[in-house]
Amino acid sequence: MATHLITGAGSGIGAVVAQRLLERGDDIWLLARDARRATELRERFPGAQSLVGNLADPAKLAWAFGQQSLPVDLDSVLHIAGVVELGPIGDTPVKVWNETLAINLVAPAELTRLLLPQLRQSRGHVVFVNSGAGLSAHADWGSYAASKFGLRALADSLRAEEHGGGVRVTTVYPGRTATAMQLKVHQQEGKEYDPQAWIAPESVATAVLTALDLPRDAEITEITVRPGR
Numbered sequence: 001m002a003t004h005l006i007t008g009a010g011s012g013i014g015a016v017v018a019q020r021l022l023e024r025g026d027d028i029w030l031l032a033r034d035a036r037r038a039t040e041l042r043e044r045f046p047g048a049q050s051l052v053g054n055l056a057d058p059a060k061l062a063w064a065f066g067q068q069s070l071p072v073d074l075d076s077v078l079h080i081a082g083v084v085e086l087g088p089i090g091d092t093p094v095k096v097w098n099e100t101l102a103i104n105l106v107a108p109a110e111l112t113r114l115l116l117p118q119l120r121q122s123r124g125h126v127v128f129v130n131s132g133a134g135l136s137a138h139a140d141w142g143s144y145a146a147s148k149f150g151l152r153a154l155a156d157s158l159r160a161e162e163h164g165g166g167v168r169v170t171t172v173y174p175g176r177t178a179t180a181m182q183l184k185v186h187q188q189e190g191k192e193y194d195p196q197a198w199i200a201p202e203s204v205a206t207a208v209l210t211a212l213d214l215p216r217d218a219e220i221t222e223i224t225v226r227p228g229r
């Protein structure tokens with residue numbers, strides 16, 4: 001039985017990953033932005049433990065973790081939380097840049113740093129849920145794409161640094177996936193939203209678990225998941 005820390009378990013892809021791991025008997029720790037959300041997550045995923053930390057304020061994560069008990073043994077950290085705000089660079093204020101980079105890039109780096117001792121001990125696994133926007137940047141996707149390009153660099157450097165010690169690092173690049181985030185994207189694009197047209201969050205969760213469950217002689221470094229129709 002393995003122990004996993006998951007961000008973004010309250011919605012979309014992260015919720016499916018959390019449910020699957022819980023159902024198979026693994027221990028899960030869920031990062032919640034505040035105490036109220038932590039209570040909701042523990043009620044939704046009975047048996048799960050919670051950790052409170054707002055990814056929008058990565059500088060405070062170390063302090064916040066200092067006030068709580070952390071998992072002693074940890075086999076994986078699954079970075080799934082993320083935010084998006086569409087808009088041309090010419091109209092994107094600093095607030096959007098700061099929030100997007102904090103939640104999508106700086107917080108995953110800080111969370112990884114804080115949990116690396118446990119991950120090294122277990123020869124564990126770090127999974128970053130990135131995006132197709134982390135591979136190519138299009139008009140109106142600047143701040144999100146920049147955060148995800150950075151997340152790819154974070155994953156690649158971490159893999160190069162920790163590979164010798166047995167820590168595995170995987171980046172998953174999903175295309176458009178039918179979640180609350182995709183509904184918001186459609187609203188911002190002014191398009192009608194049909195969840196059937198996009199990848200089911202269950203399929204992205206399967207990609208995450210496939211990387212986790214690969215036998216230890218191998219490492220899936222990157223997986224790109226595209227809509228199948």
Ligand SMILES: NC(=O)c1ccc[n+]([C@@H]2O[C@H](COP(=O)([O-])OP(=O)(O)OC[C@H]3O[C@@H](n4cnc5c(N)ncnc54)[C@H](OP(=O)(O)O)[C@@H]3O)[C@@H](O)[C@H]2O)c1
Nearest residue numbers: 008010011012013033055056081082131176177179180181
């Ligand atoms: N949906 C897509 O089309 C798509 C495509 C490619 C990549 N992705 C990536 O996939 C990942 C999951 O996305 P999703 O579609 O499942 O999104 P989602 O349904 O909107 O879920 C996002 C999650 O991130 C958490 N989160 C946001 N801000 C946070 C903060 N400040 N502190 C703590 N947690 C915070 C949310 O917490 P609450 O539950 O508390 O709100 C929520 O659980 C993201 O990294 C996204 O960039 C999504």
